[in-house]
Amino acid sequence: MSRTRVLDIDKAVHTAMNLFWRKGYDQTSLAELTAEMGVTPPSFYFAFASKDNLFRKVVDYYASNYLAFMNEALLKPTARKVAETILFGCVEAYTRSGMPPGCLIVNNSMPCADDALEIRRELSQARDVRFKQLRKRFRDAKAAGDLPIDSDPAELARYLMSLRWGMAIEAQSGATRRDLEKIAERALQAWPA
Amino acid sequence: MSRTRVLDIDKAVHTAMNLFWRKGYDQTSLAELTAEMGVTPPSFYFAFASKDNLFRKVVDYYASNYLAFMNEALLKPTARKVAETILFGCVEAYTRSGMPPGCLIVNNSMPCADDALEIRRELSQARDVRFKQLRKRFRDAKAAGDLPIDSDPAELARYLMSLRWGMAIEAQSGATRRDLEKIAERALQAWPA
DNA sequence: GTTTAAATATAGCGTTCGCTATATTTAAAG
DNA sequence: CTTTAAATATAGCGAACGCTATATTTAAAC
Numbered sequence: 001m002s003r004t005r006v007l008d009i010d011k012a013v014h015t016a017m018n019l020f021w022r023k024g025y026d027q028t029s030l031a032e033l034t035a036e037m038g039v040t041p042p043s044f045y046f047a048f049a050s051k052d053n054l055f056r057k058v059v060d061y062y063a064s065n066y067l068a069f070m071n072e073a074l075l076k077p078t079a080r081k082v083a084e085t086i087l088f089g090c091v092e093a094y095t096r097s098g099m100p101p102g103c104l105i106v107n108n109s110m111p112c113a114d115d116a117l118e119i120r121r122e123l124s125q126a127r128d129v130r131f132k133q134l135r136k137r138f139r140d141a142k143a144a145g146d147l148p149i150d151s152d153p154a155e156l157a158r159y160l161m162s163l164r165w166g167m168a169i170e171a172q173s174g175a176t177r178r179d180l181e182k183i184a185e186r187a188l189q190a191w192p193a
Numbered sequence: 194m195s196r197t198r199v200l201d202i203d204k205a206v207h208t209a210m211n212l213f214w215r216k217g218y219d220q221t222s223l224a225e226l227t228a229e230m231g232v233t234p235p236s237f238y239f240a241f242a243s244k245d246n247l248f249r250k251v252v253d254y255y256a257s258n259y260l261a262f263m264n265e266a267l268l269k270p271t272a273r274k275v276a277e278t279i280l281f282g283c284v285e286a287y288t289r290s291g292m293p294p295g296c297l298i299v300n301n302s303m304p305c306a307d308d309a310l311e312i313r314r315e316l317s318q319a320r321d322v323r324f325k326q327l328r329k330r331f332r333d334a335k336a337a338g339d340l341p342i343d344s345d346p347a348e349l350a351r352y353l354m355s356l357r358w359g360m361a362i363e364a365q366s367g368a369t370r371r372d373l374e375k376i377a378e379r380a381l382q383a384w385p386a
Numbered sequence: 387g388t389t390t391a392a393a394t395a396t397a398g399c400g401t402t403c404g405c406t407a408t409a410t411t412t413a414a415a416g
Numbered sequence: 417c418t419t420t421a422a423a424t425a426t427a428g429c430g431a432a433c434g435c436t437a438t439a440t441t442t443a444a445a446c
Contacts, residue, residue: 119301168299183352
């Protein structure tokens with residue numbers, strides 16, 4: 001006994017997911033959310049109560065549709081299969097074509113994707129410089145016979161960079177120095193002879 | 194031929210570094226910066242021109258004082274030494290006592306530390322849940338003889354989580370699916386037999 | 387002492403933000 | 417048709433933000 005909805009909730013959540021994924025929570029304004037949804041703020045608030053609440057819905061939606069492998073992994077028969085499922089699950093989830101790269105959760109522990117702030121673009125460039133420095137160093141090492149002939153300098157450089165980001169986040173969320181040392185030691189076991 | 198400074202530039206940069214490190218660029222307001230520095234906004238702007246510009250100074254300061262190992266690493270004689278220097282350099286840099294945990298750069302590709310936003314705290318809790326699920330799974334595996342008797346379920350869980358964050362950031366900054374696959378494959382080489 | 391300009395303080399501008407008081411439309415129920 | 421309430425739109429509030437126009441203090445130069 002009322003007016004018919006023009007706001008499709010499911011579609012709106014999906015739209016919001018894309019925005020939050022690409023731009024991060026803070027950089028996605030209500031103006032942009034409502035514009036993309038094709039409604040005015042009161043409709044938005046009638047449907048979602050608050051930006052916070054919508055974000056929670058989005059995270060749930062994302063987790064069940066894009067991170068399902070995390071739960072499936074726990075059911076695998078061997079520990080190694082668990083690890084494989086998680087790692088290759090991430091590979092797929094973070095690089096789905098048509099979807100923003102990376103992880104909505106991580107991106108919203110950290111914004112910046114196509115960030116408006118020039119500073120973050122500069123940080124991103126600095127990351128790339130580091131990567132290229134490392135790659136060059138490992139190319140030289142390979143040329144000098146210090147790395148196997150079949151090793152891939154770019155791959156090794158990216159492996160290290162990736163561990164760096166991972167350790168930084170672990171540290172920030174409470175890992176101790178000993179915890180990080182173990183990660184480093186473990187990672188080095190995969191280093192080419 | 195002028196008034197003497199009350200604002201100590203070096204000290205102010207250090208103060209700002211701590212704030213940006215802990216809270217992130219966005220969540221650190223000018224009001225907080227000027228309050229901690231003990232000056233009013235015009236003094237701040239006379240000294241630093243803008244918040245952006247101060248942040249740049251802070252990043253430079255941080256990189257040369259806390260990430261010097263990255264440059265030193267490139268000079269090491271072997272590729273393995275390069276890797277070791279970087280990994281253990283991170284361990285130290287990200288867990289210095291008296292300093293905020295984690296990395297100022299990564300934290301400012303991602304805020305949240307003691308973030309005011311409840312949402313981010315929830316995300317952080319969700320991370321912890323994932324970690325504990327994994328640890329439990331690996332404890333079970335160890336009990337079942339599927340993992341070596343000397344293996345550490347918590348360490349393996351954290352290793353995987355860390356790789357997850359790392360891959361997410363790599364993906365977001367442009368790594369391809371093949372790039373991530375290589376990281377995953379490399380990481381699995383360190384998995385206990 | 388007067389001048390000069392570097393360094394500070396007072397007060398507030400202009401913008402954007404998340405959000406809402408209020409009013410209006412619209413479909414079903416009677 | 418009228419009533420009812422769900423769903424929308426208009427218009428704008430209050431707060432926080434980065435930043436600044438303007439005025440004042442203060443040490444060195446002459």
